[in-house]
Amino acid sequence: xxxxxxxxxxxxxxxxxxxxxxxxxxxxxxxxxxxxxxxxxxxxxxxxxxxxxxxxxxxxxxxxxxxxxxxxxxxxxxxxxxxxxxxxxxxxxxxxxxxxxxxxxxxxxxxxxxxxxxxxxxxxxxxxxxxxxxxxxxxxxxxxxxxxxxxxxxxxxxxxxxxxxxxxxxxxxxxxxxxxxxxxxxx
Numbered sequence: 001x002x003x004x005x006x007x008x009x010x011x012x013x014x015x016x017x018x019x020x021x022x023x024x025x026x027x028x029x030x031x032x033x034x035x036x037x038x039x040x041x042x043x044x045x046x047x048x049x050x051x052x053x054x055x056x057x058x059x060x061x062x063x064x065x066x067x068x069x070x071x072x073x074x075x076x077x078x079x080x081x082x083x084x085x086x087x088x089x090x091x092x093x094x095x096x097x098x099x100x101x102x103x104x105x106x107x108x109x110x111x112x113x114x115x116x117x118x119x120x121x122x123x124x125x126x127x128x129x130x131x132x133x134x135x136x137x138x139x140x141x142x143x144x145x146x147x148x149x150x151x152x153x154x155x156x157x158x159x160x161x162x163x164x165x166x167x168x169x170x171x172x173x174x175x176x177x178x179x180x181x182x183x184x185x186x187x
Contacts, residue, residue, distance in 0.1 A: 019131045034059060034078045042071040064105060098134035107139050110147030119153045
């Protein structure tokens with residue numbers, strides 16, 4: 001089921017790294033739709049587990065053929081996520097997609113992998129104003145992300161790379177590289 005949906009205007013406008021408030025009503029309405037779609041996915045008949053609930057697939061910017069998402073699964077919006085063909089996400093994955101998230105074909109995510117696009121203000125006063133910015137995340141083709149790894153805003157993981165379990169990826173990972181640790185470093 002190759003589905004392609006354009007992102008709403010509000011999400012497209014903040015995906016360029018500008019600071020914005022994530023608490024506006026339009027964003028909350030989109031997050032509510034995403035929560036409902038994730039709930040539908042989590043409550044699918046067990047015989048269908050692993051595929052993708054139609055309500056969830058319909059949220060994504062793209063959802064490739066043969067891709068599987070195990071429940072539970074959580075997204076912030078879903079509309080910024082493009083999933084290639086034959087992608088596998090194990091149970092407990094979280095994608096906070098304030099900016100575009102691209103997951104290349106034949107990429108696998110272990111259990112409890114988290115991908116974050118939002119970077120909150122570091123100063124106290126700015127945080128009190130609920131400011132954040134969104135930076136894209138890209139996982140290339142045939143990437144393996146080990147269980148419990150965290151991918152931070154603005155990161156690109158190159159084709160064929162491996163991210164070890166529990167790694168915190170703070171910077172780009174070269175194609176074919178293997179990284180582990182917090183922060184993630186090549187081995």
